[in-house]
Every structure is written in structure tokens, then in C-alpha cells.
Amino acid sequence: MKKKGSLLSFRPDIKVIDATIRDGGLVNDFRFTDEFVRQLYAANVQAGVDYMEFGYKASRDIFNESEFGSWKFCNEDDIRNIVGENDTDMKIAVMADVGRCDYRRDIIDRADSAIDLVRIATYINTIPAALRMVEYCHARGYETTINIMAISNAKESEVNEALSLIGQSPADGIYIVDSYGALYMEQIEELADKYLETAEANQKFVGIHAHNNQQLAFANTIAALTRGVSYLDSTVSGMGRGAGNCASEQLLGFLKNPKYDIIPILRFIEKQIVPLKETGVVWGYNIPYLLTGQTNQHPRSAIAATKEKRTDYLNFLLELNDRY
Numbered sequence: 001m002k003k004k005g006s007l008l009s010f011r012p013d014i015k016v017i018d019a020t021i022r023d024g025g026l027v028n029d030f031r032f033t034d035e036f037v038r039q040l041y042a043a044n045v046q047a048g049v050d051y052m053e054f055g056y057k058a059s060r061d062i063f064n065e066s067e068f069g070s071w072k073f074c075n076e077d078d079i080r081n082i083v084g085e086n087d088t089d090m091k092i093a094v095m096a097d098v099g100r101c102d103y104r105r106d107i108i109d110r111a112d113s114a115i116d117l118v119r120i121a122t123y124i125n126t127i128p129a130a131l132r133m134v135e136y137c138h139a140r141g142y143e144t145t146i147n148i149m150a151i152s153n154a155k156e157s158e159v160n161e162a163l164s165l166i167g168q169s170p171a172d173g174i175y176i177v178d179s180y181g182a183l184y185m186e187q188i189e190e191l192a193d194k195y196l197e198t199a200e201a202n203q204k205f206v207g208i209h210a211h212n213n214q215q216l217a218f219a220n221t222i223a224a225l226t227r228g229v230s231y232l233d234s235t236v237s238g239m240g241r242g243a244g245n246c247a248s249e250q251l252l253g254f255l256k257n258p259k260y261d262i263i264p265i266l267r268f269i270e271k272q273i274v275p276l277k278e279t280g281v282v283w284g285y286n287i288p289y290l291l292t293g294q295t296n297q298h299p300r301s302a303i304a305a306t307k308e309k310r311t312d313y314l315n316f317l318l319e320l321n322d323r324y
Contacts, residue, residue, distance in 0.1 A: 004228040010256035013230040015050040018248060019209070021071050022053040022095055023240035027283045028276075030055060030069035036272050037071070038082050040236065045088045046264035047252060051117055053093040054079055059102045073106075079114045091116035095147075096137075098122040098129045103136060110141030117143040119175070124154045127162045131169050138170040145207060145231075147175035151191065152182040152296050163195065167202040173231055174199055174206055178220060181213025181243055181289065182296040185223040192227035207231030210246050212238055213293025213302075215285055217246040222254065236265055237273045242299035242306075243289035282306065287313045295320045 005011050020040060021032060037054075044052045055071030063072060070078045074094045086092060092115050096103055107118065118137045122130035127148075134144045146166050151159065166174050176191050183191075188208070195206045208224040210217035210233070221232055234251045238244035249269070252262045288302035288310065297320060305316055 003226050005226065010258075011230070012257075013205070014225070014255060014257065015231045016048075016248075016251060016255070016260065017051040017053060017093065017207070017231060017233045018044050018049045018235065019053045019233050019245065020235040020239050020248070022055045023235055023245055024283070025055055025069065025071050026241035027239065028069075028281045029067065030071040032069055032071060034081065036276070039268055039272055041082050043236075043264040043268040045090050047248075047261050048257075048259040049090055049248075049252075051091045051093045053095060053119070054082075054115075055094060057094050057096045057101050057103065057106050057118075059100055059106075061102065062100055074115075076108070076113060076115075083114055086114055091143075093117035093119055095119045095121055096133060098126040098133065101133075103133050107137060107140065107142075113142075115142065117145070119145045119147050120171075121147045121149055121177075123149055124151075124158045124162055127165055131165060134169050134171045144171050145173040145175055146171045147177050147207075147209060149177045150179040150298075151177055152180055152187075159191075159194065163198040167198045167204070171204065173204055175209055175231070175233075176206065176224060176229070177209045178211055178217075180296055180298060181211035181217065181293040183220060184214075184216065185219055188220045188223045189227050192224045192229050196228050205230050207233065209233040211240070211293075211299075212243040212245060212285055213289045213299065215290075217244070218250045218254075221246045221251065237269055239273070239283055242283070242303055243285050243293070244283045288316055291317050291320055 055074045057074050058072050094115050096118055120130045120133045130146050134146060137144045174195055176195055199206045206229045208221055208229050210220045234248040235245040236248045238247040249262055249265050252260045288305040289299055292299045292302045
């Protein structure tokens with residue numbers, strides 16, 4: 001597929017999705033203050049961000065509300081408390097995990113909701129359930145995407161079949177998700193071309209959500225962009241599970257569309273992210289995350305090693321290799 005755009009051009013199809021509260025919530029159990037969320041919302045609006053993802057629509061039958069902050073569940077009242085009628089150009093998104101969401105109970109009609117976009121997170125083996133969720137949300141008026149997680153572990157034949165099914169669905173977009181931070185730019189480009197072939201044949205867009213285990217989240221996002229991927233996920237200061245994500249300040253500083261402005265994000269980092277880190281909330285690149293990325297494994301073991309402050313990196317690698 002031909003390269004799309006250049007370093008000096010901007011594409012009007014590009015959309016930036018801030019996932020700080022949703023992915024970042026995985027490192028502090030979604031216990032953000034209302035002031036943190038409100039200031040992030042204001043900063044994203046001022047920065048020209050296109051969508052802000054507030055968190056998950058998680059099932060209260062599966063997750064204990066007392067163990068998490070409100071953005072694990074994204075009640076309509078909680079979102080409205082931040083955005084009011086959201087009289088801005090920025091749209092509101094949430095994520096719903098297959099098997100972890102009571103979507104028929106908790107996702108109401110779009111006309112009565114502050115939410116614009118529902119992103120369905122699925123593994124390759126739960127695509128049929130994801131398709132049912134997309135059909136439900138689409139029928140209620142929402143924009144929808146299907147985000148195929150852990151794509152680095154999927155077989156090519158499975159990816160091809162999944163894309164064929166999604167192509168026939170009412171989903172507006174399809175996401176490449178490098179959950180383990182294991183992919184390199186060449187692999188991202190190949191996946192982008194594959195996804196785009198399906199998307200363009202079915203009037204859909206393609207997005208990317210990258211993790212930074214090998215310090216490639218930004219590079220992989222740009223690699224996907226150059227192939228034609230248009231929905232780009234980022235988080236402020238890269239805040240996200242484990243090694244984190246493509247940093248908003250990197251992405252906004254790179255994009256050439258003059259509507260994007262890095263300054264409000266830098267101010268937010270000064271006022272909210274720096275104090276948050278000082279409280280002991282931890283995310284970002286380290287050796288255990290690097291090693292789980294290099295071995296294409298879920299970062300849960302690296303998360304545990306980080307909490308335990310392990311520095312026996314060789315032993316850690318040997319443990320990872322024993323899991324092959």
C-alpha cells in the first residue's frame with residue numbers, strides 16, 4: 001500500500017483519542033480525583049483532541065465498586081459531572097470489554113447519553129461476542145470500533161477471518177492493538193495494510209493503540225499513520241498499563257494540523273501528572289516491561305516484578321523463557 005502523506009503535510013482524516021483515564025486508570029485502579037479529570041477534559045478540549053475516553057463500562061457483578069474509582073464503570077452521572085452537555089467539538093468515548101460488561105443493562109440509548117463512541121475490546125477468539133455488542137451499540141446510535149487486543153499473538157489466518165467478519169459488521173472502525181508492546185514498525189506497517197484493505201472496502205477507518213514496552217509506541221503510531229491509519233490513541237505523559245502508551249505530548253507535537261496544540265497538555269502535566277507521580281503512582285518503561293515485550297508476553301509478570309522492585313533481570317528473563 002502506498003505511503004500516505006509526508007512529514008510536512010497534515011491529513012484531515014486524522015483523529016487523536018486521549019485514553020489517559022481509561023488506560024492510565026489501570027495503574028491506580030481508576031482513582032482519579034474529579035479535579036484531575038476535569039482539568040484533563042479542559043486541556044484536551046483546548047489542545048484540539050478529537051475524543052476523550054473516560055474509562056470502562058465494567059460489570060458491577062464482576063468487579064467490586066469499592067475496589068475501584070468511578071471510571072472503571074463510567075456512570076452517566078459521573079461523566080455529566082465533568083462534561084455537562086459537552087458543548088465542545090471533542091467527543092466522549094468509553095471502552096467495553098467482551099465478557100466484562102453488562103452492555104444491555106449499562107449502555108443506554110445514545111440520545112440519552114453523554115457518550116458518543118463505544119470501543120469494544122476483544123481478543124481474537126471472542127470476535128463473535130464483540131460483533132453482537134457492536135450491533136447492539138450501533139442500533140442505539142453510537143459510533144463503534146472493534147479493538148482486537150494482543151494482535152501480536154494471533155495467527156494470520158485468524159486475523160484474516162476476524163477482519164472479514166468485522167468488515168461485514170456495522171462497526172465504524174477497526175483497531176490494531178499492540179497489547180504486549182511486542183511489535184516493530186515493519187510488522188505494524190504490514191498489519192496496517194491488511195486492516196486498511198478490509199476497512200477501505202467497507203467504508204471504515206483503522207486506528208492504532210500502542211504500548212511502550214520497547215519504547216516504540218510513538219514510532220509504531222507514526223508508522224501506522226504513514227500507511228493510512230487515521231485514529232491515533234495517546235495518553236498524557238504516556239500514562240497507561242505497564243510501560244504505558246504513545247505520549248500525547250509527543251503525538252500532538254508531531255502532527256502538522258494547526259488545530260492541535262501541545263501547550264495545554266504541558267500545563268496539565270505540570271499541574272496534575274507531576275504531583276500524581278510524586279504520590280507513588282508508577283508507569284513507564286523499565287527492563288521487565290522491555291523483556292515481556294521482546295518475548296511477546298502479557299506484561300502481568302513485569303507488573304508484579306515492578307511492584308516488587310526486582311532488579312534480577314537475568315533471572316526474570318529466564319523465568320519468561322520457561323513460559324515458552
